[in-house]
Amino acid sequence: MRQARYTRRGPVPHDVIEAVEFTLPPPEAGQVLVEVMAAPINPSDVLTLTGQYGSLPPLPAVGGNEGVGRVVEAGPRVTGLKPGQSVLLPVGSGTWTTHMLADAKALVALPEGADFQQLSMLSINPPTAALLLRDFVELQPGEWVVQNAANSAVGGYLVQLAKARGLRTVNVVRRESARAPVEALGGDVVLLDGDDLAARVREATGGARIALAVDAVGGMATEHLAQALTPGGTVVNYGAMGGEACALSPASLIFRDIRLRGFWLARWFREANAEARGRLFAELVSLIASGRLRAHVQATYGIDEIRQAVAAAASGERSGKILVLPNG
Structure with a gap:
């Protein structure tokens, strides 16, 4: 052993x-x-x-x-x-x-x-993606979600779970070589991060309403997502891959009423009851076992x-x- x-x-x-x-x-x-x-x-x-x-x-x-x-x-x-x-x-x-x-x-x-x-x-990344999509903003089929670190494991699961729910995704990556894998998973739009991200998101989506952004990078990448949201939207941060604290400008926070929330799966495990955990894992096991989530x-x-x-x-x-x- x-x-x-x-x-x-x-x-x-x-x-x-x-x-x-x-x-x-x-x-x-x-x-x-x-x-x-x-x-x-x-x-x-x-x-x-x-x-x-x-x-x-x-x-x-x-x-x-x-x-x-x-x-x-x-x-x-x-x-x-x-x-x-x-x-x-x-x-x-x-x-x-x-x-x-x-x-x-x-x-x-x-x-x-x-x-x-x-x-x-199964135990960490798929439930993280599922809960990020489910627990912060009520989304309807056809609506958009924007996320960064889209080529990460959580990002890949989020693309697949969003598609299964009829949602559309704007996927932000930090290097050109990361585009193709996200597109292969079914990402609707894949963009490189940058100061003009919000303008490119509006162009790619035809100015569609986007109420939820998912952030795993932090720093100015958080603000870039915030600028891409509809006023009153929510940014949910679950990581700091960039090594910096989340940045959110007064313009986003005050004038556009953007909300910043945090998510930690360990906290959800502590607070959710056995029935809720069982339902979530049963759904994810079925998707993975059938090859629909990978x-x-x-x-x-x-x-x-x-x-x-x-x-x-x-x-x-x-x-x-x-x-x-x-x-x-």
């Missing part, structure tokens, strides 16, 4: 983590032993390694916040799960590991035969390649997700 462990945090994320051997006891009552099949590396994982994320686990810690596994052995008094069953791993459980013990009640059984690599990315995987790495994997995930030039396949 091997796991990707870190005992400190530092500015270079791949320098602080390494693959180490470990052992586990047999599962106790109510527990199962799980073999981890796939676990993604998300921006939040990288920020956790550098110490910049909003919630940090105590050290030492095992990296990874989501993934899928296969039940190897069930302890006493476990019902509903049996060896060979594919399961969604609990969020925040340290998933960059070949094996883990988990409370059987915390696991979600997954449909057999579905793409386990796609399902491994993310591009750029590369996969074994557990002993964890430093290379984290370095690849931290790169700004990625074209897809980095996955850890701990058992090959």
Whole structure:
């Protein structure tokens, strides 16, 4: 058994983590032993390694916040799960590991035969995209949404979920090479960010009403989105890829009544009841299992390649997700 462990945090994320051997006891009552099949590396994982994320686990810690596994052995008094069953791993459980013990009640059984690599990315980015579209502005089919970081994993899921709801998307990227992947996913309009973004958005949409903007960059990119909104619109920020605080001008805030909101999935998990979480995940599992919702995987790495994997995930030039396949 091997796991990707870190005992400190530092500015270079791949320098602080390494693959180490470990052992586990047999599962106790109510527990199962799980073999981890796939676990993604998300921006939040990288920020956790550098110490910049909003919630940090105590050290030492095992990296990874989501993934899928296969039940190897069930302890006493476990019902509903049996060896060979594919399961969604609990969020925040340290998933960059070949094996883990988990409370059987915390696991979600997954449909057999579905793409386990796609399902491994279920717990964070797809619900983030779904909730950003659902919980801040009431949108009707045919209306527009504008987002930046559209070539990110959340951005890709948002494009697909918006299309499934009959919404249209303006997708903002920061480099020319990012255009094609977003267009391939079904983005209606793809534009490079810039000071004149609002004018180009109005031209591309025929001056259509846009009430919701989704921001993952911060800095002046937030203001660019705000300028593209209809007066009274809402910008929802869920990240700071640009490394700067959100900028919102007095003109946007006061004269155009633009609202700035924040979204953190961890808070939603804490506040939503089990029924709400279950409904959302059931919908997303169905879409992913059927192939109607997916993310591009750029590369996969074994557990002993964890430093290379984290370095690849931290790169700004990625074209897809980095996955850890701990058992090959």
